[in-house]
Amino acid sequence: MxxxxxxxxxxRVTVLLLVxxxxxxxxxxxxxxxxxxxxxTAQVAARLPDSGVEHAxxxxxxxxxxxDTWLELGVLLLALTGCLGVLQRRDLxxxxxxxxxxxxxxxxxxxxxxxMVLVAGxxxxxxxxxxxxxxxxxxxxxxxxxxxxxxxxxxxxxLSPAIWRGLAAAGLLxxxxxxxxxxxxxxxxxxxxxPIAGTIILALELVATVSIGxxxxxxxxxxxxxxxKAAGKG
Amino acid sequence: xxxxxxxxxxxxxLTLLALAVRALxxxxxxxxxxxxxxxxxxxxxxxxxxxxxxxxxxxxxxxAGLTGVLLLDAARQIIASPRRDIADSPNSAPK
Numbered sequence: 224m225x226x227x228x229x230x231x232x233x234x235r236v237t238v239l240l241l242v243x244x245x246x247x248x249x250x251x252x253x254x255x256x257x258x259x260x261x262x263x264t265a266q267v268a269a270r271l272p273d274s275g276v277e278h279a280x281x282x283x284x285x286x287x288x289x290x291d292t293w294l295e296l297g298v299l300l301l302a303l304t305g306c307l308g309v310l311q312r313r314d315l316x317x318x319x320x321x322x323x324x325x326x327x328x329x330x331x332x333x334x335x336x337x338x339m340v341l342v343a344g345x346x347x348x349x350x351x352x353x354x355x356x357x358x359x360x361x362x363x364x365x366x367x368x369x370x371x372x373x374x375x376x377x378x379x380x381x382l383s384p385a386i387w388r389g390l391a392a393a394g395l396l397x398x399x400x401x402x403x404x405x406x407x408x409x410x411x412x413x414x415x416x417x418p419i420a421g422t423i424i425l426a427l428e429l430v431a432t433v434s435i436g437x438x439x440x441x442x443x444x445x446x447x448x449x450x451x452k453a454a455g456k457g
Numbered sequence: 458x459x460x461x462x463x464x465x466x467x468x469x470x471l472t473l474l475a476l477a478v479r480a481l482x483x484x485x486x487x488x489x490x491x492x493x494x495x496x497x498x499x500x501x502x503x504x505x506x507x508x509x510x511x512x513x514x515x516x517x518x519x520x521a522g523l524t525g526v527l528l529l530d531a532a533r534q535i536i537a538s539p540r541r542d543i544a545d546s547p548n549s550a551p552k
Contacts, residue, residue, distance in 0.1 A: 280511045354510035362518035369526060439523055443530065
């Protein structure tokens with residue numbers, strides 16, 4: 224067996240070389256950027272009226288490149304599946320929130336959670352015209368569930384497994400439905416017809432928000448019950 | 458006004474770099490996570506300065522908020538679990 228220090232230094236040199244190469248690549252990529260902005264801003268601006276929304280970012284995310292958002296929801300679902308797989312759990316059954324949460328937290332939950340749900344809804348609606356949208360709204364929803372959890376309430380885990388798994392998959396399935404419908408009626412995958420594009424986008428964002436919220440909250444809640452009774456061990 | 462913004466940007470960039478270096482070098486998991494969260498919040502500010510409020514919102518919510526919670530939780534569990542030799546393969550059961 225090799226002496227430990229030699230082994231370490233060899234590894235260090237390799238890591239150093241790899242990091243230097245990566246830094247060089249990144250640097251050359253930045254230096255190679257065109258001086259003029261070469262993006263698709265003009266094209267997006269020109270087609271914005273056809274998108275059904277007024278905000279360019281939402282138009283790109285949910286209409287022009289809805290495909291990417293669809294796959295992102297798939298990635299989230301995969302992450303949740305992977306997390307549950309590693310934990311060898313099928314769902315959140317049996318998950319118990321921390322015992323004896325601080326009174327401050329329990330009081331905060333009753334005040335904050337309704338406001339957070341309201342803010343999530345507002346951000347979802349705002350996505351049509353300004354910065355906001357499904358991901359931001361979904362994260363706030365997830366944060367509300369996590370806060371409830373640490374405040375000693377079962378929240379998400381009190382839903383039946385079939386329901387919360389359905390909610391977690393709703394975003395992906397919603398996109399799938401729209402994709403199949405547009406493909407069979409319009410002949411274009413996710414080619415939203417302009418007159419009802421705004422409504423479809425809002426509906427997609429709604430299911431996506433719920434899915435994102437459920438998935439992210441479950442990612443945090445799921446590992447909790449296998450955990451040793453936290454502070455006591457250590 | 459422009460000068461003020463330049464100063465703000467310079468401070469922002471320096472803070473980001475300092476936080477990144479500190480987060481990578483500090484020898485305590487919880488501190489690293491907290492520094493990472495701070496980094497995410499300053500990064501969100503940087504996105505605002507780059508006129509990308511959408512990304513700023515996502516960065517603050519996902520990058521700093523949610524990832525922060527996940528990492529804090531993971532760090533707590535790692536610290537609470539019995540210490541393992543790093544050289545052991547990750548699959549080998551703790552002895």
